[in-house]
Amino acid sequence: MIAKKVLLVGNFGVGKTSLIRRFVLNEFSEDYISTIGVRVSTKVVSCNDEKIKLLIWDVAGTKDDEKVPKAYFLGASAAMYVFDLSREETYLNLQNQLQVIKDLSGLQKMVLVGNKKDLLTAQEIDEVKNKIPLQIDLITSAKEDENVEDAFTQLAKQTLK
Structure with a gap:
């Protein structure tokens, strides 16, 4: 089995911790608890006939002007950038935000995930998709x-590239 460090990054309140809890523990809570610094969870997945222990780093959400310590990004094999479909400020500046993460981590590709689908209609989701150039x-x-499982499967596949 191989271990791979993966990152979940994005603005505060977009649902990074909720995605991880759903994936690792199959739990969901309506309570919002802000992540401070970084929290690491693990889960073993199978991908391409390989067992991978994902070390999932839940990096505290930030606002655009806040800096995240570069040390969080060192040694990462893949990253998932999460934004909130229902909050425009979390996806308006996506290209710049992704570039900052790429510069910090050295990763060229990230899994881009729009979360909180349950808060919007299909038409509203299409409108969001049209606003995002990525x-x-x-x-x-x-x-x-x-x-959720599909998102982490894509993340695991990224670690093998």
């Missing part, structure tokens, strides 16, 4: 357990 890899709902 390819969104997955639309998820940690609350309804929609596409």
Whole structure:
């Protein structure tokens, strides 16, 4: 078995911790508890006939002007950038935010996830997609357990590239 460090990054309150809790523990809580610094969870997954122990670093959310310690990003094999479909400020500046993460981590590709699908209609989700000039890899709902497993599977596949 190989161990791979993966990052979940994005603005505060977008649902990074909820996605991790849903994936690792199959739990969801409506309570919002802000992550301070970084929290690490683990889960073993199978990908391409390989067992991978994902060391999932839940990096505290920030505002655009806040800096995240570079040390959090060192040695990462893959990253998932999470934004909140229902909060425009979390995706308006996506290209710049992704570039900062790429510069800090050295990663070239990230899994881009729009979370909180359960808060919007299909039409509203299409409107969000039209505002974003990037390819969104997955639309998820940690609350309804929609596409969460798929998002982490994509993340695991990124670690093997």
